[in-house]
Amino acid sequence: MTTVRALTAAECRKIDKPGFYRVADTLYLFVKKQTLRKSWVQRIVIDGKRRNIGLGSFDLVSISKAKDKALKNRIAVADGENPMIDKQRSNVPTFEIAARDMFTGLTFKNDKNRRAWIRQLEIHVFPKIGKMTVDKITGPDVLSIVKNLWKTKPATGKTIRQQVRQVLSYCQAHNYVAHNVAGEAIDGALPKNGIGTKNHRAIDYRDMPDAMKLIRDKVTSLPVRLCMQFIALTATRSNEARSARWSEIDFDSSTWIIPADRMKGKKEHRVPLSKSAMDVLEQAMPLRNPSDLIFPSAKQPHKPIVGSSISRTLQTIGLADKTTIHGFRSTFRT
CATH class of the missing domain: 3.30.160.390 (Integrase, DNA-binding domain)
Incomplete structure (x- = not known):
C-alpha cells in the first residue's frame, strides 16, 4: 500500500x-x-x-x-x-450582538419606527442581558425585564417581550439556542396587564355636519382641507388617504381602489365614493402634479402631506378636544 x-x-x-x-x-x-x-x-x-x-x-x-x-x-x-x-x-453571540445583527436585516415602515425598535432594547434590555451570550439567557432573566413593565407600562412591556422573543427566534434559527426562553414558557408567569383596545376620541355623528363646515371654512391649506374631508367621507385611515393617488380612482364606478401594499392588512381594499367624496376629488384637480398624489404637500409637492399637519389643524380649529382624525372612522360607523 x-x-x-x-x-x-x-x-x-x-x-x-x-x-x-x-x-x-x-x-x-x-x-x-x-x-x-x-x-x-x-x-x-x-x-x-x-x-x-x-x-x-x-x-x-x-x-x-x-x-x-x-x-x-x-x-x-x-x-x-x-x-x-x-x-x-465558541461563536455564540451576546444578546446585543445578535439583536443588532438581526436589526440590520429588518424592514420598517419609516425611519422613526426603525430608530424606536433598537432604542427600546438599548433602554430596557441591553443594560441587563446585552452582554450575556444568548445560550446563557434563561426565562427568569427575561421575566426580570418584562414583569415590572408589564404592570406599569403594559404596552412597552408587551413590545419588549415581543422583541426579545424575536431576537431569540433569530438565534434559534442560527442554532445558537435550542429553545426560545421568551416564548410560551413564560406566559403563565406574566400577570394580566392593562392592554386593551384604545378608543379614539370621536365626534358625535349629529355634530358631524358642523365639524365638516368648520373644516371647509377654517382650514386654509387646500390639500389639508380636502384630505380631512376625504378621510371623514370615506372612513379610511389617515395614511391611506394622505398617500392616495389619482391612478387608484376609478371615476367610471366612483370607486377608490387601495392597493394591498398600502393597506394595514396587506389586502386590496375598494372604497365606494359618495357624491360628496367625488366633489372633494374634483376640487383637488388643481393640485395634480407628476407625483400622482391627490393631496400633495404644499412645500414638497412630490410627497404627501404629513399626519402631524392634520393633527395641528384639528387643534387650530378647535376640534382636537372632540375628536382625532382617526376618530372620524368611529363616527362614520355610528
Whole structure:
C-alpha cells in the first residue's frame, strides 16, 4: 500500500493550484479555486459522517499550530465528543450582538419606527442581558425585564417581550439556542396587564355636519382641507388617504381602489365614493402634479402631506378636544 507523504510548511507555501493537500493525519491545506487563498481544513469522521472543520487561514495559523488543533480534535472525537459543537458554542453571540445583527436585516415602515425598535432594547434590555451570550439567557432573566413593565407600562412591556422573543427566534434559527426562553414558557408567569383596545376620541355623528363646515371654512391649506374631508367621507385611515393617488380612482364606478401594499392588512381594499367624496376629488384637480398624489404637500409637492399637519389643524380649529382624525372612522360607523 502506497503512503502519501505529508507536506512541509515550505512546500505548502509553493502550492498555487486549487484543491486539498494532505499535511498530516486528517489535516489538509485547502486552496480556494476563485481566489487561491489558503486555509487549514481538518477532514474527520464524526458520528459516522465525514466533516470539514476550518482551522484558520494559512497566513495566520502556522503549520505546527494547525497540527496541534487537528490532534486536539482527533482526541476529542476518540473520547466521544463533537468538536464542531464546541466550535459553534465558541461563536455564540451576546444578546446585543445578535439583536443588532438581526436589526440590520429588518424592514420598517419609516425611519422613526426603525430608530424606536433598537432604542427600546438599548433602554430596557441591553443594560441587563446585552452582554450575556444568548445560550446563557434563561426565562427568569427575561421575566426580570418584562414583569415590572408589564404592570406599569403594559404596552412597552408587551413590545419588549415581543422583541426579545424575536431576537431569540433569530438565534434559534442560527442554532445558537435550542429553545426560545421568551416564548410560551413564560406566559403563565406574566400577570394580566392593562392592554386593551384604545378608543379614539370621536365626534358625535349629529355634530358631524358642523365639524365638516368648520373644516371647509377654517382650514386654509387646500390639500389639508380636502384630505380631512376625504378621510371623514370615506372612513379610511389617515395614511391611506394622505398617500392616495389619482391612478387608484376609478371615476367610471366612483370607486377608490387601495392597493394591498398600502393597506394595514396587506389586502386590496375598494372604497365606494359618495357624491360628496367625488366633489372633494374634483376640487383637488388643481393640485395634480407628476407625483400622482391627490393631496400633495404644499412645500414638497412630490410627497404627501404629513399626519402631524392634520393633527395641528384639528387643534387650530378647535376640534382636537372632540375628536382625532382617526376618530372620524368611529363616527362614520355610528
